[in-house]
Amino acid sequence: MELLQLEVNDVRIVGIHGRDGIGKTALAKNIYDQISLRFDACSFLAEIEETTKQPGGVQYLQTKLIFNILKREYEVASTFKGVRFLKEIFRKMKVLIVLDDVEKESLLKEFIGVKLDWFGPGSRIIVTSKESGVLQGFVAQELAQTYVVNPMDDSLAFNFFWQYAATRKSEELRSYVIIAIKIVKAAKGFPLLLKVFGSFLNDKGLEEWAKFEDLVQQFQEDYQRILSRIYEALDQKQKRMYLDIACFPPDVDCRIASYMWHHYDRLHDSIEVLRHMSLIQMEENKIGMHSLLRCLPAKAQDTSQGKKETDHLNAEEAGFEILPKTTFLSLGRANVGGQFADALSKVWWLHWQGCPRDAISIHLEKNENLVILDLSWSKVTGSWEGWKRIKLERLKVLNLTGCVDLLITPSFSSCPNLEILIFERCSRLIHLDPSINDLKRLVTLNLKLCSELSMLPAEMGGMDALEELLIDGTSVRELPLSIGKLVKLQILSVTNCFTLVRAPVSVCELKALSVLALDNAKILRLPESIGDLGHLRRLSLKDCRGLGNLPESIGKLEHSLEELDISGTSISNLPDSTKNLWNLTVLKMDSCFVREFPLYIGELISLEEVHASWCRNLEGVFPSDILDLYFLRELRLRGTRISSLPSEIQFLPSLQTLDLLHCDILKELPPLPPNLSSLYVNPNLKQKMLESSNFSSWWPLLQ
Secondary structure, eight states: OTTTOTTSOSOEEEEEEOOTTSSHHHHHHHHHHHHGGGSSEEEEEOOHHHHTTSTTHHHHHHHHHHHHHHSSOOOOOSHHHHHHHHHHHHTTOOEEEEEOSOOOHHHHHHHHTTTSTTSOTTOEEEEEESOTTTTHHHHHTTOEEEEEOOOOOHHHHHHHHHHHHOTTOOTTHHHHHHHHHHHHHHTTTOHHHHHHHHHHHTTOOHHHHHHHHHHHHHHTTOHHHHHHHHHHTSOHHHHHHHHHHHHSOSSEEHHHHGGGGTTSTTHHHHHHHHHHTTSSEEETTEEEOOHHHHTHHHHHTBOTTSOBOOSEEEHHHHTTOOOTTOOEEEOTTOOOOGGGTTGGGGOSEEEOTTOOTTOOOOOBTTOSOOOEEEOTTOOOOTTOGGGGGBOOTTOOEEEOTTOTTOSBOOOOTTOTTOOEEEOTTOTTOOBOOGGGGGOTTOOEEEOTTOTTOOOOOSOOTTOTTOOEEEOTTOOOOBOOGGGGGOTTOOEEEOTTOTTOOBOOGGGGGOTTOOEEEOTTOOOSOOOGGGGGOTTOOEEEOTTOTTOOOOOGGGGGGTTTOOEEEOTTSOOOOOOGGGGGOTTOOEEEOTTSOOOSOOTTGGGOTTOOEEEOTTOTTOEEEOOGGGGGOTTOOEEEOTTOEEEEOOGGGGGOTTOOEEEOTTOTTOOOOOOOOTTOOEEEOOHHHHHHHHTOGGGGGGHHHHO
8 A cells, every 4th residue: 555655646556576486466355446436437357367368358457447447348350459549438437447367468458558658646556476577678667666465474374274274173272273283383474375275275174184284294395285185075076176277268157157067966066176275256147267276187187107187278378189088179270170170079168269160170060068168359250160070969159259250150050959159250240040039049239349230030939948149339229029028038138229219018928027227328208007017126327328217117126126327328316116126226317417316215124235426517415315225335415415314324334435526515523433434525624624623533534
C-alpha cells in the first residue's frame, strides 16, 4: 500500500515478486479488493503466462480487459488493434489493473504500453511475477517499484496451516500441535504448501499425522516428492481427474471438463475430494490448478521401468509421439497425418486450437469415444474437409471460438448428440445452418460476439432441451417468435445487441427462465406480461436508454426476483408493485433518472445491496424505514444530491460499505453502524468527522 501511494496523482506500477506458491496472487487480490472502489474502472487478469501460450490468448485477455473497463463486449480482431483501442479508452480514466503471472517484459506492452502514457492521472497497475526483472524497463524510467513477497513467519504460518488442518481436533490436542509445528517448519512459510498439507491432514488421526511428519522430514525441501505421496493417497478415479485437470488449458468450464468423467458414479463427490484437499481451484464455474501442482503429473507418471505411461499428451512437446492410451490430446498448431489413426482412437478430448486450414489428413473415423472437440482460433470453415474425417456421433461439445474464417456453419446432422455448441467471437459468421434446429439435446448455444450475425433461425422450437442462449454482442435485430417454444430455457443473454429494438411477447412464455439480460438494447418497453416469468431471478436492463418504465406486473415476481438492474435507463419511478419483491437482494439503478427512493423501500426486507450512484436527480432524505433492511451490506449513493441520512442507519447490523463520495449536498452524517468497514465521503466531510469525537471509532476508515 505504501508503494502504491494512492494519494499521489501520477501513474505508476508496483511489481509483486516471489517464488511459486508464496502468495503473490492472493496478495494482489487482497489489495485489489481493498482499493478498487477508488478507481473509475478495474480489471484483474489472471494466469497471463499460461493464457498467452494458447492461440489467440493475447486477444482474449485484451478483450477481457476492455470488457472489465467499459462493461461491454468489444471484439479484438488482432493484438495491434487491441493495443490501439486500449490506448484510446484508458487515456481519460483512472483505472486499476492487475496483471497476474507475467514472466516476459515484452508481454506488458500489449496491455499497458511502454511509458504508461495510456492512462489517466491516478491510475495504478499491479504486476505479479516470478521474475524480478520483468519490470526492469519501467524501473529504469522511475515508473515502477517492486515488492518481494517473503515466506510467512512461524506464527502466521502455523495459524494458516491450522485453519485447514485441525478444525475438528479436540482430543490429544497437544500431540497434534507438536507435530504441526514441525510440519509448518518444513513448509518454510509457503502458503500453498501449508494449505495443501493442512487440507490433506484435516480428517486424519494422530498416527497418520506422525507418518506425514516423518515424510516431510525425510524429503526436506523436495516438495514434489511429498506432494506425490499426497497424490498417491487418491483413489484411481480421483487420480485420473487430477491428471486431467493438470493438463487442461486455463479457465476451463466445469461443465465441459465434466464430460471427461461423465461415466463416473458420484462425480460431484470426487471433485469435492480434490477441492477439499486444496489440489484444485474452482471459481465462477471454472476449474483449474496452481502451476506448482501441475508439475505433479511428471512425478506421478514415471514408472519403475522409466517409461512414461500417460493418458494425456501435448503433441507439440512430445514430438508427435501419440500413445495408444491418450484420452486428452492437445495439438496446438500441429498437423498430423493418417499414420496416427489407431493412436487417436481412444481420444476423448481433442484440443486443437489453431488447427491449420490444410489439416485435412487427420483421421478420426475410427474414434468411437470423442466427446469434446475444441478447434478454437483455427482456420476451419463450414466446408472444411476435416469434418468428413472425424466421427462426431458421440460428440457432446463443439468449441469453435474465434474461428474468424467461418462464414456459414457446417451441417449439424452428423453430431445429433451435441449438448454444448460454442461460436463465440466468430466475427464473420453470418448464417446458422437450419439443421441446428434438429439438435434435440443441445443445452447451451453460445453466439457471443458473432458481430456480423443479424438473424437467428426462424424456427428454434426443435431445440427443446436448450437451457442457455447467449447472443451478446451480435447484430440481431429481433428475437424470433419461436423462441417461446424453448420450454427449458433458463438463461437468455442478449447484452450489447445495439440493434435489438423489441423483446417479443413470446419471451414471456419461457416459464423456466431465470436470467433475462437485455443490456444496451434499443427497446422502448418490456412486454406487459413480464410478470408471468415466475422463475425469473435476475432481470438486467442496464443502459437500455430508451426504456422509461417497468410494467406493473413486475410485482408478480415476488417469490423469484433476486436482482434488478435498471442502471442507465430513463426510468424515473419504480412501479408501486415493486414493493412486493420480497426476495430482491440486489437493486441497481446507477445513472438513471430516479428522483427519490420509494417510501416502501423498507418492505424489500431481503435487500443486501442498493446501488444508486450518479443518479443526479436523486435528492432529499433517505427513507427512515431503512431500519427494516436487516441484511443490507452495501449502500452506494455516490454522486447523488441526497441531503441527509436517517439516524436509523446506525442500527443496520450488516452494513459494511457506505459510499457517499461526491454527495456535495450532504453536510453531516448521523451515527454509523458498528460493522462498517468501508466508508467513502468528500474531503470536507471527512475532515469534519476527523475533528469530531463522535466519529473516533471510524478514524481508521477515514485516514
